[in-house]
Amino acid sequence: MAERLTDHRYRTIDPTKLILTISKMADRVEAQFPTSGLSAVANEVAAVAEGTVARVVEIKKPRLLLRFIVGLLVLLVLSGPLIFSLVLSFSEEVTNLGDFLEATDAGLHMLLVLAGGIVFLIGMENRGRRNDALEALAEFRSLAHLVDLHQINKDPGLDLMVAPEHDTRTVRTDHELAIYLDLSGDLLSIVGKLAAYYAQNLSDRVVLDAVNEIETLTSSLSNKLWLKILVLREMMGRSQIADSQEP
Numbered sequence: 001m002a003e004r005l006t007d008h009r010y011r012t013i014d015p016t017k018l019i020l021t022i023s024k025m026a027d028r029v030e031a032q033f034p035t036s037g038l039s040a041v042a043n044e045v046a047a048v049a050e051g052t053v054a055r056v057v058e059i060k061k062p063r064l065l066l067r068f069i070v071g072l073l074v075l076l077v078l079s080g081p082l083i084f085s086l087v088l089s090f091s092e093e094v095t096n097l098g099d100f101l102e103a104t105d106a107g108l109h110m111l112l113v114l115a116g117g118i119v120f121l122i123g124m125e126n127r128g129r130r131n132d133a134l135e136a137l138a139e140f141r142s143l144a145h146l147v148d149l150h151q152i153n154k155d156p157g158l159d160l161m162v163a164p165e166h167d168t169r170t171v172r173t174d175h176e177l178a179i180y181l182d183l184s185g186d187l188l189s190i191v192g193k194l195a196a197y198y199a200q201n202l203s204d205r206v207v208l209d210a211v212n213e214i215e216t217l218t219s220s221l222s223n224k225l226w227l228k229i230l231v232l233r234e235m236m237g238r239s240q241i242a243d244s245q246e247p
Helices: 015-032 037-060 064-087 097-122 124-151 174-201 205-245
Strands: none
Touching: 015 037, 015 174, 037 124, 037 174, 064 097, 064 124, 097 124, 124 174, 124 205, 174 205
């Protein structure tokens, strides 16, 4: 079997193409439903996407000041016991096994506490990155819910409704509703891809779990949209059959 040629560009999300895709999507929503709430949300998603790349780069930057401070604290933690042992004078001597065990037990506890403190200090940079990433991912979760809120009161059967005297609805027909729901599903998919970009660049387990939760959320909301679309298509098909049978 011939060896397959691979292109590593297709193993990672290209931020430039991601931003371009989201920008085109926002333009589509604006062209189809100008001045609508969904258009405003799409523009906000595009704005967040443009800032996402810079934000990820900023999160991944080494925090030199924090590393310097942590290094000093670790040095103090390690040198503290040594300094105290040199300054203090101990008059008691270990004369039996009980004294030896008591001294070594206290020393072991002190070493464990020091080791725990050092691990905590060293992990401060990663925890800072994690908190920044979770703060950004919370915006994606809110955007997904906003997309869902804008379609939640739009149900199939608009063609059968009597339009009010001053019709200010964004969506007025079932055909427009089908396009609206399809665009909403695309926006939800894009929000999931933005979250996946964080997972691609940050290997923190908590961040990965948060990204998975957002992708699960957007998939669940998209499934609700597709149920509406299926019902809508069935109603539109029945309407077309009924119209064709009229004399």
